[in-house]
Amino acid sequence: MSTDAISPLLTSAGWELLSSLDTYSESASLKLNETLRKAGHCPELVAAALTQSRLRAKAEEKFGEFAAHMLFTQAGLEQATRLNIAALHAQRFTNASITSVADLGCGLGADSLAMAGLDIAVTAVEMDEITAACATVNLMPFPHALVVCAKAEDVDLEGIQGVWLDPARRTTSTSGTTRLFDPEAFSPPFSFVEKLADAGLAMGVKMGPGIPHEAIPDAAEAQWISVNGDVVEAGLYFNALARPGIRRAALVIGRHGSSELTSAVPYVPYAQDVQTGPVFGYLYEPDGAVIRAGLVADLARIMGGHLIDEHIAYICTDHPVETPFARGYKVQEARPLNVKALKAWVKANRIGVLDIKKRGISIxxxxxxxxxxxxSGKGPNKATLILTRIGEDRVAVVVEPLDS
Known part of the structure; x- marks a missing residue:
């Protein structure tokens, strides 16, 4: 995004026009473009205002009512932290009595907003000029928030008590954004993160949920967060921000509120004291945060159940268990995964709507x-199949979803 995309809005007339627009509608945008230009607004201002109106509408999912007063870039919005999650990050600093934080790689300023809202003095650092300009506008209501356009590695942290980092894990080109997988290719690189942690600063780092356990430093607490079933991040916390006695955690946020499952020990694959058994009774699919945190075996023990295979994240119990950490199904039957036999089963049971889930097989x-x-005749009935494997056998489990 060039400066032309936002600079027309950084005037009183431009901001007034943007503020006057109704909620964005794709179907009405062309006509609105023509109307605004006929009213005497220059094409550059109209294009900038409509772009921001569209981005504000998309941003409501992450920023709620605050989106109506903010500026965005497309790439920045894709990578921005949801405001309710940013509030959890900020709470870590207040719990540790940290009053000044450098938000390195602040992007559009979501985490800085949350920290400033808790009266933390924030230095928000962003190397991209356009994104830094948007962050400046977004943080204007907070006099104790300062935006600096610079590389994270170049900022003087003298007098700063805490650091929050959200390394850029995507590279942007004319065709869009591409995910980076090498931590040293992040901006700033992960070696810079480890250097700050070794210096003893109270520090938190937002990482992608796919970070491998072996890449997590021994000194860090790792917390995976899911929102309505979508795993949104893995947060690493060091020094004063790390909670005593917790190495791994899964925070599950949904309509039930929020619940957390934790472990005091690091994750060691294939050393999880896993109990396995047959498919029967009730089958549970753990939340993605639980799976990412390596807490499936822990959850099975808590539920009094067992895994159907030590390498597959499905839990069975002989009675229904109420838990926010997994979605439950009543097992009706388990059968070999044979397409011809399943097709006959679908036809015989007059199934017209079929929900299929799978794990551990390439289907x-x-x-x-x-x-x-x-x-099949498109019958009136609905069914749910869970496809998986048990050892070398591929199975299809017919289940009925439980009410959550």
Whole structure:
């Protein structure tokens, strides 16, 4: 995004026009463009205002009502922290009595907003000029928030008590953004993160949820967070921000509120004291945060259940268990995964709507659904299949979802 995309809005007339627009509508945007230009507004201002109106509408999911008073870039919005999650980050600093924080790689300023809202003095650092300009506008209501356009590595941290980092894990080009997988390719690189942690600063780092356990420093607490079933981040916390006695945590946020599952020990693959058993009774699919945190075996023990395979994240119990950490199903039958036999089963049971879930096998649910329903007569009934493997055997489990 060039400076032309926001500079027309950084005037009283530009801001007034943007503020006057109704909620963005894609179908009405062309006509609105023509109307605004006929009213005498220059094409550059109209384009900038409509772009921001569109981004504000998309940003409501992450920023709620605050989005209506903020500026965005497309790439910045894609990577921005949800405001309710940013509030959790900020709470870590207040709990540790940290009153000044450098937000290195602040992006559009979501985490800085949350910290400033808790009266933390924030130095928000962003190397991209356009994104830094947007962050400046977004943080204007907070006199104790300062935006600096610079590289994170170049900032003087003298007198700063805490650091928050959200390393850029994507590279931007004319065709969009591309995810980076090498931690040393992040901006700033992960070696810079470890250097600050070794210096003893109270520090938190937002990482992608796919970070491997072996890449997590021994001194860090790692917390995976899911929102309504979507795993949104893995947060690493060092020194004063790390909670005593917690190495791994899964924070699950949904309509039930928030619940957390924790472990005091690091994750060691294939050394989880896993109990396995047959498919029967009730089958549970752990939340993605629980899986990412390596807490599936811990959850099975808490639920009084067992895994159906030591390498597959499905738990079975002989009675229903109420838990915010997994979605439950009543097992109706388990059968070999045979497409011809399943097609006959679909037809015999007059199934017209088929929900298919899978784990541990290389089948595309959409393609299998098409195969099973083609020529079945499109009956009135609905069914759910869970496809997985137990040892070397591929199985199809017919289940009925439990009410959550």
């Amino acid at each position: 595309t649910p959409e393609e299998l659904r098409r195969q099973l329903l083609t020529g």
